[in-house]
Amino acid sequence: MSIPSAVQSTPIRDRQQLIDYLAAGEKPSEAWRIGTEHEKFGFRKDDLRPPAFEGERGIRALLEGLAARYGWAIAREGETPVALSREKANITLEPAGQLELSGAPLANIHQTCAEVNTHLDEVRAVADELGIGFLGMGFQPKWRRDEMPWMPKGRYKIMREYMPKVGQLGLDMMTRTCTVQVNLDFASEADMVKKFRASLALQPVATALFADSPFTDGRPNGYLSYRSHVWEDTDPNRTGMLDFVFESGFGYERYADYILDVPMYFSYQDGRYIDLAGQDFKRFLDGTLDALPGVRATMKDYADHLTTAFPEVRLKQYLEMRGADGGPWNRLCALPALWVGLLYDQEALDAAWDLVKDFSREERHALRDGVPKQALKLPFRGGTVRELARETLKIAAHGLERRAQLNRHGADERVYLEPLFEIVEANQTPAERKLELFHGTWGGSVDPVFREFAY
Template sequence: MSNPGEADLTPIASVRQLADWFAAGSKPRADWRIGTEHEKFGFRRDDLAPPPYEPADGRGIRAMLEGLQALGWEPILDTGRVIGLKRGDASVSLEPGGQFELSGAPLADLHETEVELNGHFRDVHAVARPLGLGFAPLGFHPLARREDVPWMPKSRYAIMRNYMPRVGRMGLDMMLRTCTVQVNLDFGDEADMVAKLRVGLALQPLATALFANSPFLEGRPAGLRSLRGRVWTDTDPDRTGIPAVVFEDGFGFERFAEWILDVPMYFVMREGRFIDAAGGSFRAFMAGQLDALAGERANMGDFADHVTTVFTDVRLKRFLEMRGADAGSPAMMLALPAFWTGLLYDPAALAAASALVRGWSVPAMRALREAVPAQALEATIAGRPLRDVARDAVAIARDGLRARGLGEERYLAPLDEVVASGMTQADRWLQRYHGAWGGDPARIFAEAEA
């Protein structure tokens, strides 16, 4: 989840104005960039516990943030506490349970992404090791119970913490015990956005399967390859999943803006303070009828904040966020942007990917989304094994990267291995659990540490 942005006080006059806000993200192809984000679990090396924000011994998340400031990062504050960092176009933010998130800068190619990722891990290691801390990118915390995870002091999380149990059984698990890797990609115009959003949503369950990396729950096998994927099926149906509106005739920026207006609100920010508006209607807010701020009308900054509370499998902002994958090894973190860049940034590859998913119904895509947390590549859609779809999708992505002529296709190598073997990261951890680890999942931290 992102750090709070800058307020835009422009009054909202129409839904078309909101559509134009999305449309303003359109860019010529020469300006398309790749922004990679990932999260990882912190752990104390002596007992593997999640570090609190500010423990008595000082070995916590606040110390991590302050240590990174010394390496050139600027603090982001919430009620006087540092809860994030910025450096250039990149930022570090905290997830509710102290998961560290790097929101990378928009970069020209995947080689720059690799340099950025490696530099971030060097910085994190330099600060974490003297504190006795480590960080492991996994999709779901393999050991901690929900009550074991300390909450971070971000005001918006207090609002969400109260609201989540009203709308789903696993929303708090999503907040506290999951980590993801995602890539943010640009679009050229409305038609390009629609094509990319539809392909992204259709193939997002495939990404969940390919990048499955969360097989453990509280120290035991969970019977799933992506426990994180299962969590998202029972978090909040009003703002998650695969919205049918995207596949309707005539879909575009305005239809998406209309859909977002009916997603219940979380909060409103005023003078650096979050005001609880959970469950409220943004349409009512536009009309000056929001109970939390009676008589006050929403502005464009409020709308931009509201967009950040939508958690669809692909989120449209002024770019597209691919959100379906578990966090994984650094090689898999690079494979994720390689996969989507290859599929979506070359016109021929995008056309081939669109043909690959043609004829898939929304109910079939949703059924696949429900199946892959347990079945991964063994799931089926439209009568095809998902492993076969994966082989085709990775081949299309490779062709798309080759067309860019930058030698980026090498970053797909981990996916070639997954498709060839049928073994996800989760399957390999389960092999270790039943073999070399002797049933001790705590050993995952030493092997997964990035």
């Protein structure tokens, strides 16, 4: 979502503007939309290595090929293509060349799934000619961090230099993780708060259901969602479960205060990124940053700064669900179906909140900390997360049934939850299935994953 150019250049004079910016996301329920984003790993089919940016078989060639063949407009930094746009959708370039579709805001999951399939078809058509494939998983299964390429985007250079100062796994987050997330609307501050609380408490359930990152450097890593673990040692100032969300009085103002305390990465000035890593955004508001003396932050700076916090649920002018590993196409449709079912039907939202409202802080953290390793089998309240996931899926299914959004075959959106129900009933996550193959027919190699699970 972009902000109007007149707003972008507006200087920030007081905190109320920051609060009002978040509140401006409010929409009546009939205007609520679904924005789905997913990332995927590219690999060269002959040697499985991630493609570099330049070269006949590079990411630049892929972007330019998509633009030429399918009508995407190229966004550049200088002469370098770094993103594509078409209508309200974007294709963006992640730090190590992971390709991300930031989908258009759509009315139902049927449209979302059609968008995903069209995108994958287009990427496959161009990538096949370059000898490139794409894989949906949460963590790069084979290549070491020092074997991953870096893409020539200004903000990534700043983050690359800063990350090792604040955590051990930040560079892994940038270069070796992929996720699927969904962005959803809210009607009012009270609606935002209830959705934020319910989804934050249930985010570990999504992590468990979508766990698909059991390998590091070609070997099992002891986790089912290593991607989720990576976020635990990336940067404590901008990640985590945000306990204050559950405190009395939480709303736009409290979230704005949180964002003001998140250290900066950069400011985009006159077509270039200014390195402000670790600097205080409040000093930017006052115009007292040493690197930009006398320059005061604008609303565009604030909108950019909102994107540099990485909690499990993130508030911008919509809510982002951020707990899931990347995966195959049907789970790219299942993730928005899960959250739309829970949050876009009032009865389902009430039931979801009833399910989690008495979770203690310690229980929420135990779920967040335990799920990356144990997923559905993590003990919880006399049972396991599997039982919590089953109940969550039932609530979501009822929510989707009441939405009654039918496709041309007369099926409602519940069809997209079927892969998740199958995972729960089998009590086997995608990661556990891959580990079974690794120790069995794959003969201790991760190489077959690039063939058997590529898009």
